[in-house]
Amino acid sequence: MKPRILVVDDEPEIIELVEFNLKQAGYAVTTAADGAEALKKVRAQKPDLIVLDVMLPEMDGFEICKALRLDAATAKVPIIMLTAKAAEIDRVLGLELGADDYLTKPFSPRELMLRVKKILSRSQSEEKPKEQLRFGDLLIDLPRHVVAWKNKPIEMTATEFKLLTILAQRSGRVQSRDQLLRDVWEYDSLIDTRTVDTHMRRLREKIGPAAKHLDTVRGVGYRFVE
Amino acid sequence: MKPRILVVDDEPEIIELVEFNLKQAGYAVTTAADGAEALKKVRAQKPDLIVLDVMLPEMDGFEICKALRLDAATAKVPIIMLTAKAAEIDRVLGLELGADDYLTKPFSPRELMLRVKKILSRSQSEEKPKEQLRFGDLLIDLPRHVVAWKNKPIEMTATEFKLLTILAQRSGRVQSRDQLLRDVWEYDSLIDTRTVDTHMRRLREKIGPAAKHLDTVRGVGYRFVE
DNA sequence: CAATCCGGTGACAACCATGTGACGATTGGG
DNA sequence: CCCAATCGTCACATGGTTGTCACCGGATTG
Numbered sequence: 001m002k003p004r005i006l007v008v009d010d011e012p013e014i015i016e017l018v019e020f021n022l023k024q025a026g027y028a029v030t031t032a033a034d035g036a037e038a039l040k041k042v043r044a045q046k047p048d049l050i051v052l053d054v055m056l057p058e059m060d061g062f063e064i065c066k067a068l069r070l071d072a073a074t075a076k077v078p079i080i081m082l083t084a085k086a087a088e089i090d091r092v093l094g095l096e097l098g099a100d101d102y103l104t105k106p107f108s109p110r111e112l113m114l115r116v117k118k119i120l121s122r123s124q125s126e127e128k129p130k131e132q133l134r135f136g137d138l139l140i141d142l143p144r145h146v147v148a149w150k151n152k153p154i155e156m157t158a159t160e161f162k163l164l165t166i167l168a169q170r171s172g173r174v175q176s177r178d179q180l181l182r183d184v185w186e187y188d189s190l191i192d193t194r195t196v197d198t199h200m201r202r203l204r205e206k207i208g209p210a211a212k213h214l215d216t217v218r219g220v221g222y223r224f225v226e
Numbered sequence: 227m228k229p230r231i232l233v234v235d236d237e238p239e240i241i242e243l244v245e246f247n248l249k250q251a252g253y254a255v256t257t258a259a260d261g262a263e264a265l266k267k268v269r270a271q272k273p274d275l276i277v278l279d280v281m282l283p284e285m286d287g288f289e290i291c292k293a294l295r296l297d298a299a300t301a302k303v304p305i306i307m308l309t310a311k312a313a314e315i316d317r318v319l320g321l322e323l324g325a326d327d328y329l330t331k332p333f334s335p336r337e338l339m340l341r342v343k344k345i346l347s348r349s350q351s352e353e354k355p356k357e358q359l360r361f362g363d364l365l366i367d368l369p370r371h372v373v374a375w376k377n378k379p380i381e382m383t384a385t386e387f388k389l390l391t392i393l394a395q396r397s398g399r400v401q402s403r404d405q406l407l408r409d410v411w412e413y414d415s416l417i418d419t420r421t422v423d424t425h426m427r428r429l430r431e432k433i434g435p436a437a438k439h440l441d442t443v444r445g446v447g448y449r450f451v452e
Numbered sequence: 453c454a455a456t457c458c459g460g461t462g463a464c465a466a467c468c469a470t471g472t473g474a475c476g477a478t479t480g481g482g
Numbered sequence: 483c484c485c486a487a488t489c490g491t492c493a494c495a496t497g498g499t500t501g502t503c504a505c506c507g508g509a510t511t512g
Binding site for chain 3: 483484486487488489490492493494495496497499501502503505506507509510512
Binding site for chain 2: 487499
């Protein structure tokens with residue numbers, strides 16, 4: 001199930017930018033232009049995360065934040081604040097408001113996506129993902145950032161490691177090049193999909209015999225087979 | 227049985243927010259507004275954890291902490307300190323006071339909840355963190371704040387010591403620069419991540435041959451290897 | 453069977469991450 | 483009040499990493 005994200009801002013351009021990027025990344029996005037609408041939608045849709053601009057007409061971000069925190073049904077929803085002034089940071093993160101993170105405008109979509117991902121993974125990780133993946137003689141150790149074949153470590157770059165990990169975690173399921181671009185490269189969709197091929201090649205080269213786990217599904221994408 | 231938590235602060239808003247969040251999380255919460263009241267309630271209710279503001283009228287947090295530690299009946303209750311100044315941290319965590327953790331204001335409720343959870347799980351499972359770490363000829367003594375190579379002490383600054391300690395305690399696991407910033411520099415995310423590199427360099431210089439334990443994982447972070 | 457599509461491959465230039473030395477700013481002690 | 487220590491930042495060098503492209507052979511399609 002896609003995580004739901006509510007974006008609250010009164011500037012259409014910002015809404016558009018943020019919404020576009022979030023949807024690209026596979027989130028379900030709804031938007032609100034003012035405080036009243038925001039509160040209503042929060043209660044109706046129970047989003048997993050709220051991106052909240054501080055500067056809003058009538059009820060500002062601070063008030064919305066406070067209101068959300070005081071209602072048991074919404075008190076725990078993580079909030080990322082958008083603020084124009086660095087000076088407001090203390091207030092934002094402070095006890096008074098209790099936002100979970102913040103961004104000062106102007107911000108890059110890249111930064112926002114990183115925070116979103118961080119916050120969501122934090123709150124959703126009730127069940128934590130496996131730390132080690134083992135497929136026969138192939139071992140992938142995530143926290144140690146090590147891949148080994150028959151107990152012999154295989155050197156690889158950060159990108160290759162990530163690519164292999166993503167595929168292995170979804171073992172059996174075919175991943176399209178676009179999917180892989182989104183998950184490994186995180187949103188820089190400016191990148192050519194053929195780049196994935198090149199990385200697959202380099203990955204196969206490095207892991208040698210373990211390359212048998214990496215399947216090409218012609219016309220669709222790649223797949224990790226056990 | 228719900229864990230009992232005593233919150234000591236003189237600011238009603240802070241009390242309100244902290245109490246609200248803790249109750250949300252399923253703890254039994256009582257509050258106190260000054261030192262005398264706090265001491266009385268500690269003895270009466272034997273809480274499992276105390277959240278204690280440093281800034282209080284009359285008897286401040288430091289004194290309360292000291293008083294609690296001097297009474298055998300209350301000496302072992304874990305304490306989380308709330309402090310406005312980062313400069314007070316050393317005193318708070320030091321032998322003089324022996325708080326179990328601290329937060330600098332402003333902080334997010336989420337942050338507080340994480341610490342509370344951590345402390346409680348630690349004290350309930352009786353599991354103490356190691357006081358000494360040994361890796362071959364390298365010795366790290368936490369309470370004495372000493373690092374030695376082949377029994378010869380190595381001088382280093384507080385930051386370097388903390389950096390080394392954090393890495394060594396998570397030996398094998400790669401720590402990203404951001405992770406290290408959070409854990410070594412504590413929520414001062416204003417700091418450039420490249421600063422970590424500089425400290426790693428100085429640390430490597432000082433520990434000389436032991437630097438072989440410090441791995442760079444390109445594109446990811448640093449790692450301590452045994 | 454020919455035209456087309458698709459993925460593998462090698463080369464390469466741009467980029468990026470890291471190590472390193474230096475420089476102010478700050479702090480705490482003498 | 484000054485000095486030394488420590489810290490965060492910066493600029494620079496360098497070598498690894500990355501994205502792209504052109505080309506090729508095999509698969510697919512009609």
